[in-house]
Amino acid sequence: MKMPVNADKIGRWKIDVATSVDMYNQWFMDFAPVAFRNTRIKTTQDVEAALQTTSYLTDIRPETIINNPHIIPTLRMSTCPPIAVDRLIGLAGVNPSMIKSMEAYGRIPPRMPRVMLETEIAKVAYIIQKMADPDIFVWLGRSTPITQQEIHRAATIVADRLCGSVANPIIRNAQEQRQLAAMKAWLDARGYTQLPPKSGINFDAMPAGTYSFRMNVPVLLETGDREINIPIDAVIQPLNAQPKSIPLFFEAKSAGDFTNTNKRRKEEAVKMSQLRRKFAGQQISFNLFLCGYFDCGYLGYEAAEGIDWVWEHRIDDLAEFGL
Known part of the structure; x- marks a missing residue:
């Protein structure tokens, strides 16, 4: 089983939180008023x-x-x-x-x-x-x-x-678009290809070295007898992936205060449990791409659920996921 990238690095969580808060605040001062206007x-x-x-x-x-x-x-x-x-x-x-x-x-x-x-x-x-x-x-x-x-x-x-x-949804949407743009630039620079929005290719048929944003992925509800599709912000098939292997899943998350993130932290855990039910017995890599106010309590909760993450201020950590 692959070792965690950031979820087990508790010693650097506080430094990452402070750096991420600074990055978000700088973006907010520079660009949020434009998005709102x-x-x-x-x-x-x-x-x-x-x-x-x-x-x-x-x-x-x-x-x-x-x-x-x-x-x-x-x-x-x-x-x-x-x-x-x-x-x-x-x-x-x-x-x-x-x-x-x-x-x-x-x-x-x-x-x-x-x-x-x-x-x-x-x-x-x-x-x-x-x-x-x-x-x-x-x-x-x-x-x-x-x-x-x-x-x-x-x-x-x-x-x-x-x-x-x-106002908060407006800012959050603008920040998410910026996060996905940063991820796209990182992937493109390393030889990855973005699938066209209406390519018709399902997540489990993605060729190696491709990625897609906001792709629907089937999951099982808690009862186990009903399947639904959930949107995943970024679905990435590594360059060295074997045919029909499950790609990596990333959710872009940003927040302008600590309170809001702790209210929403269960959302990711629910998605993780749904994916595990659907792909029982297979290794699932469901991760977060974070920027903003995510404190150690939030990180600890996600780590306990088996969820790893990449900080936007250290985006090169994506390589440690095998990308």
């Missing part, structure tokens, strides 16, 4: 389009919301004060699954009867109309025309509210 620009455009469907909140019809369910988050952030999902459900007294479907998937529950749907959406429209923020939508209740400058200003404020509520 770019998302805000795109969100502002989406908000303007959403507002246009309701005649800029002057005519919020149930039919409009039914035909454009994706605008619910924009409408929630257009009130004074902004309304959380559960608060909107409570204020309007509507079906929770209907609102959550619109929020999460931008669609109306397909099996909901039309009469009930119209009644429920009418309650939502009433709450939004009643609580629309007059300090943002300054044209409400006046007779003079709306200006394009007023629309853009209002859309920017609502977009800020939307982005503020999902």
